[in-house]
Amino acid sequence: MASTASTRVPLSRERVFQSAVDLVDAEGLGALTMRRLAEALGVEAMSLYHHVSSKEGVLDGIVEVIVGEMLDAVSDLDPSRADDDWPGAMRERVLAAREVLLRHPWAPEVIESRRAMIPAVVHYYEGVLAILRRGGFSYDLAHHALHALGSRVLGFTQELFEPDTPEGDEANEETFRQLAEQLPNLVGMLSSVNHDGEDTTLGWCDDQTEFEFGLDVLLDGLERARSRRSG
Amino acid sequence: MASTASTRVPLSRERVFQSAVDLVDAEGLGALTMRRLAEALGVEAMSLYHHVSSKEGVLDGIVEVIVGEMLDAVSDLDPSRADDDWPGAMRERVLAAREVLLRHPWAPEVIESRRAMIPAVVHYYEGVLAILRRGGFSYDLAHHALHALGSRVLGFTQELFEPDTPEGDEANEETFRQLAEQLPNLVGMLSSVNHDGEDTTLGWCDDQTEFEFGLDVLLDGLERARSRRSG
DNA sequence: ACCTGAACACCGTTCAAGT
């Protein structure tokens, strides 16, 4: 019954979102416009609006895809581990999520810009909370823990500064050189911290070593707060 | 010598940035366009480009103004307090910065989007580092501490979700209702955490109580990491 | 040196029309 002339697959929300992820993987966030996305799908820009309400909806959908990959990645971890080692269970979950981000290094920027209740994100947080509850946290302390961990539960650390792009302008380095003599502590810190290792990295500071170390400091501090409160 | 016909003050970077802050204070971030900003200054849009290189430069300038206010606010604190009570000194500094944000509640969003080395931000971090160093942190551990504290050193907590705007659509609440039975822990947490108090607030979760509590958990965890390492 | 007006090259999005 199907015409053999055109085997075009009909558009769907899922195809739109996956295509958006592929486009950004290949060409960066700047390439994501409604026109470019439509082109990649072999369709006119306005056809997209039958499946998404706006470009904001596309960005939400991108997060749904990425965090969906995280949910897949954590689905075969053992939830009962949290009963007697919640920091270990959390660490395992978060590092699995981080591996997804290493395949989509632009994703933290998009995730940070979204505050809508995206189903995959909500489910991911539910799993984080489950670990904290099994580990003995009250709802109230678990809430504080979520905020203290921040983006780290999704596998990335916020950057403070971004280095200048290799080919771009040198505004940052120039600013820093001019101010350097008023900044003894920053100069000292930057010279003692390795910022050009070959380590797997999501950003200037966010390499695997820094991420794991900072995560462990937080998990330890939170476990201490928990045990102090539950007596 | 000066003509009395027009007492127009010449444009300057400082006037452009301050005017941008005033515009956003009055009408929100969405109102900030080069054309609107020029209008507020009684000038054509293109005149702005003699003083700033781009709209990105205006946003950097806004952060310079806001964090400049923070530097003023912390300038009369006693640096030597960190010598025997670094968590107290940090707490004092951070809460002073937060008071600036309470006057500009849109500012966290702008600050989060900037990664350039803005002079005021660099100086602010220098002061944060000075406290950690006086408190006995190695450069390496101070670096981890900065990332662990994240946006908190500038006085705000990242939100996880934003509630629906009062007049806006109800997409978030709708999503949540549909998923609620699969989310026992989130439902439990949200019902036990106060999200509609009259407290001074920067966001849904970021009220003064949550901010101070979460800050203290982190400061305590960091002090523990420090004392464990220095023996 | 500083500011302007018109224009350019994009955006996201609306709308009426096609099939």
Next chain:
DNA sequence: ACCTGAACACCGTTCAAGT
């Protein structure tokens, strides 16, 4: 039901020209 083409209402920014 789904897709289209043209148009709208904006953007940020360039450029040649004014004073």
